[in-house]
Each structure stands twice: as structure tokens, then as C-alpha cells.
Amino acid sequence: NAGVTQTPKFRVLKTGQSMTLLCAQDMNHEYMYWYRQDPGMGLRLIHYSVGEGTTAKGEVPDGYNVSRLKKQNFLLGLESAAPSQTSVYFCASSPDPGFFTDTQYFGPGTRLTVL
Amino acid sequence: GQQLNQSPQSMFIQEGEDVSMNCTSSSIFNTWLWYKQDPGEGPVLLIALYKAGELTSNGRLTAQFGITRKDSFLNISASIPSDVGIYFCAGREGGDNYGQNFVFGPGTRLSVLP
Numbered sequence: 001n002a003g004v005t006q007t008p009k010f011r012v013l014k015t016g017q018s019m020t021l022l023c024a025q026d027m028n029h030e031y032m033y034w035y036r037q038d039p040g041m042g043l044r045l046i047h048y049s050v051g052e053g054t055t056a057k058g059e060v061p062d063g064y065n066v067s068r069l070k071k072q073n074f075l076l077g078l079e080s081a082a083p084s085q086t087s088v089y090f091c092a093s094s095p096d097p098g099f100f101t102d103t104q105y106f107g108p109g110t111r112l113t114v115l
Numbered sequence: 116g117q118q119l120n121q122s123p124q125s126m127f128i129q130e131g132e133d134v135s136m137n138c139t140s141s142s143i144f145n146t147w148l149w150y151k152q153d154p155g156e157g158p159v160l161l162i163a164l165y166k167a168g169e170l171t172s173n174g175r176l177t178a179q180f181g182i183t184r185k186d187s188f189l190n191i192s193a194s195i196p197s198d199v200g201i202y203f204c205a206g207r208e209g210g211d212n213y214g215q216n217f218v219f220g221p222g223t224r225l226s227v228l229p
Contacts, residue, residue, distance in 0.1 A: 004157075033216070042118060042221040043158075043203070058216065090157055102146040102165065102207060104217055106157035 001026050004107035006091050012113045013081045021076040021110050023091030031094045032074035033058075033104070034066060036087040043090065049074055081114045088112075119204055121220035129228050134191040136223045138204030145209030147187040148217070149178050152201045161202075162189070184209065194227050201225070 007022045023032065034046040045058030049068040063085060065077045074093075078085060088111050094104040120139045128134055138147070146165055150158035162173050164180035164187060171178055177190045187206070191198055201222040208218070 040221070043219040045216055048216060103148065103160060103163050104205065105160060106150075108157045109155075 003027065004091055004093055004105055006089075006107040006110050008110060009108070010111045012115065013078075014115050015082060017081050018077070018079050019081065019112075020078075021089055021091075021112075023074045023076070023093075023107060024072055025074075025091075025093040025105075026072065027093060027095075027105070028071070029093035029095050029105075030071075031096070032068065033092040033094075034064070034074065034076045035090045035092065036060065037090060037109075038087050046076065046089075081112075083114045086112060086114045119206060119218055119220035121202075121204055121223050123223060124221070125224040125226070127226045127228060128194055130194060130196060132194055134194055134198070134225060135188065136190075136202060136225075137186060137188045138206070138220050139186045140206060140208075140218075141185070143184045143209050144187075144206035145184075146207040146217075147178070147180050148205040149176075149187070149189050150203040150205065152203060152222070154200070158203055191225075194225075196227050196229065199225060199227050 004025045030051050033048040035043045044060050046064050047066040049055050052071040055066045067075045088109050090109050091107040092104050095101050148163050149161045152158045162178040167184050169180040175192045179188045201224050203222045204220040205217045
């Protein structure tokens with residue numbers, strides 16, 4: 001099993017450009033998440049999904065959109081990138097939060113710089 | 116959103132020493148997770164805790180789910196250079212405020228001196 005994978009690993013954008021980050025998981029997990037990590041801020045939830053075809057806003061959703069068309073994939077879109085979106089983006093997945101199975105697994109991250 | 120409190124923020128220890136760090140919350144949690152993040156990598160799950168008072172080990176790592184359900188502790192025994200990294204706690208709220216998502220602590224940065 002590859003676990004959680006993210007594409008691309010690095011990206012540099014100019015202000016106003018758009019891009020899509022892809023997350024894929026092969027663990028048949030229902031829940032998927034997008035976080036951003038900034039120095040001194042810890043992990044902040046952008047959007048999440050509790051199943052195929054569903055999405056919901058997290059703590060910092062502005063400027064981002066997401067889609068979960070297939071259970072194994074969760075896409076994060078930036079329609080018009082801004083320098084404030086320079087960050088490291090992590091995708092994560094988890095099974096249903098049942099007793100003794102409540103965990104969350106992370107991908108390796110995408111480092112995005114917006115100039 | 117709520118964030119957990121972690122202490123210490125950073126620590127420098129000698130190789131071979133034991134390490135203790137903790138994580139606290141203002142609300143009751145059903146699940147506690149401990150992660151380690153190496154530079155340039157994603158967080159890797161170390162230990163998961165599901166029951167108040169539970170003590171779980173993973174090699175030289177031991178973590179405990181606090182009796183009050185508002186805190187958790189991580190201990191590393193006989194530290195080695197590869198223990199260097201940032202340790203994050205994460206938890207899911209329980210009780211009447213069952214949380215949809217995990218909340219994370221800001222991390223404890225561990226440095227091991229040879």
C-alpha cells in the first residue's frame with residue numbers, strides 16, 4: 001500500500017495563477033482532509049470530506065475549493081493564488097471514527113510558493 | 116478553532132536522556148494521537164490512545180491518555196539522534212461536543228545533542 005500520496009511535491013506560482021493539488025489514498029478510507037502548515041501556526045484544516053461526493057469547510061477555507069468525485073481522491077484547488085497561500089499543504093485520510101479505529105494518516109506534503 | 120496546548124515548545128537534550136512532553140485541552144477528548152514530523156516530511160503516526168488511563172508503548176515511546184480525558188503525555192526513553200523532529204499531539208473531542216475533526220497542538224521541537 002502506498003498510503004496517502006500527494007501531487008505535486010513542489011510548485012511555484014505567480015499571483016493570480018490557478019492550480020490543483022491532488023491527494024490519493026489506497027486505504028479505502030471514508031474521510032479525507034486538506035491542511036496547511038505555516039511556521040508557528042501548526043496544522044490548520046482547510047476543507048474536509050466525509051465521503052465520496054461530500055465536502056465541508058474547515059477552519060481556513062477562503063480562497064480554496066475542493067472536490068471528492070471518487071472515494072480515493074481529494075482535490076484542492078486555488079482559483080487565484082495569493083502570496084498568503086504560500087505554505088506546506090498536507091492531505092490526510094481516516095476511516096470512520098469508530099472505537100479503536102479513530103486515526104488519521106498524512107501524505108508527504110506539497111510545498112507551494114506564490115510570488 | 117480550538118487548538119491544543121503542548122509543552123514544552125522546544126527542548127534540547129543529550130543523547131541517552133529520557134524525554135517527556137505533554138498536551139492539554141480545555142475539553143474532554145475521546146481520542147489522542149501522537150505524531151512525529153521530520154523536516155520536509157509529513158507527520159507520521161506514532162501512538163493512538165482511545166481510553167482514559169490507557170498507557171501504550173511503541174518501542175522506546177510510551178504515551179498515556181490522561182484520567183481527566185483532557186490531557187496526554189508522551190515519553191521517549193534513551194533518546195537517539197534520529198528522535199530529532201517535531202512531535203504533534205492531536206485529539207478528537209468527545210462527550211456532548213463530539214468533534215467532527217481532529218484538533219492539533221502546535222508541536223514540541225526536539226533536538227538531541229550528541
